[in-house]
Amino acid sequence: MEDQRPYELVPLQRLLRTLDEETRLDLEAMPRFIRWFDHERLSSFGGLTARQLVQDGRENDVARYLATVLKGFIG
Numbered sequence: 001m002e003d004q005r006p007y008e009l010v011p012l013q014r015l016l017r018t019l020d021e022e023t024r025l026d027l028e029a030m031p032r033f034i035r036w037f038d039h040e041r042l043s044s045f046g047g048l049t050a051r052q053l054v055q056d057g058r059e060n061d062v063a064r065y066l067a068t069v070l071k072g073f074i075g
Contacts, residue, residue: 011054012037018063026070 041047
């Protein structure tokens with residue numbers, strides 16, 4: 001029998017609560033945000049994903065990183 005657990009939303013919810021309203025609105029237009037959150041390894045954080053960082057209690061770091069990326073300061 002295949003495991004059918006629902007997607008674990010708690011880390012994502014913690015991150016979204018940390019973000020300011022403008023950044024949250026920008027993310028609505030960002031395609032594939034969930035895939036990025038789960039799979040994109042962030043070189044700025046030693047190759048950890050945003051999900052891993054949030055699970056380690058670093059949602060503020062991810063929120064600042066996202067705000068910076070969305071404002072175009074990181075290439």
